[in-house]
Amino acid sequence: MKKITTTIILLGLSAFSGLNFADVPFQSTADLQGSWKLEYTKKNAAAQETIPREDTWTFNDGKVTITHIPRDGTYYDQIPVMYEIENGKLKIALQGRSDRFDIFSLQEKDNKSMTLKGKFGDIYHFNKK
Numbered sequence: 001m002k003k004i005t006t007t008i009i010l011l012g013l014s015a016f017s018g019l020n021f022a023d024v025p026f027q028s029t030a031d032l033q034g035s036w037k038l039e040y041t042k043k044n045a046a047a048q049e050t051i052p053r054e055d056t057w058t059f060n061d062g063k064v065t066i067t068h069i070p071r072d073g074t075y076y077d078q079i080p081v082m083y084e085i086e087n088g089k090l091k092i093a094l095q096g097r098s099d100r101f102d103i104f105s106l107q108e109k110d111n112k113s114m115t116l117k118g119k120f121g122d123i124y125h126f127n128k129k
Contacts, residue, residue: 024105029059032059034060034128036057036058040053041124050125054070065077078095090106103119104116104124111128
């Protein structure tokens with residue numbers, strides 16, 4: 001009996017915890033305009049370990065430019081690529097492959113911060129610059 005009660009409680013908690021990370025659809029590209037500093041990433045919403053980041057993503061006129069990307073002790077900037085909002089999700093063209101996209105869902109957003117979820121469940125947390 002005790003195992004059944006514990007199982008029911010755990011299932012109930014897991015159902016409610018999933019609601020905290022429900023996707024919120026983007027309404028338009030205006031939701032993204034400006035510069036966003038990528039503070040950290042993590043493997044999934046439940047992961048405790050975060051990976052600090054230093055990139056800045058600048059959304060302007062249908063293009064996103066990612067700058068200050070750390071690599072091998074130095075930094076580089078990515079050339080601008082196209083982005084769009086489709087079915088409430090952010091689609092960013094892959095550099096050099098205009099027919100392929102990274103797709104992100106909006107987890108939460110306010111005037112100062114934004115959290116995106118990648119198509120494989122990884123989490124990106126940004127602060128507005």
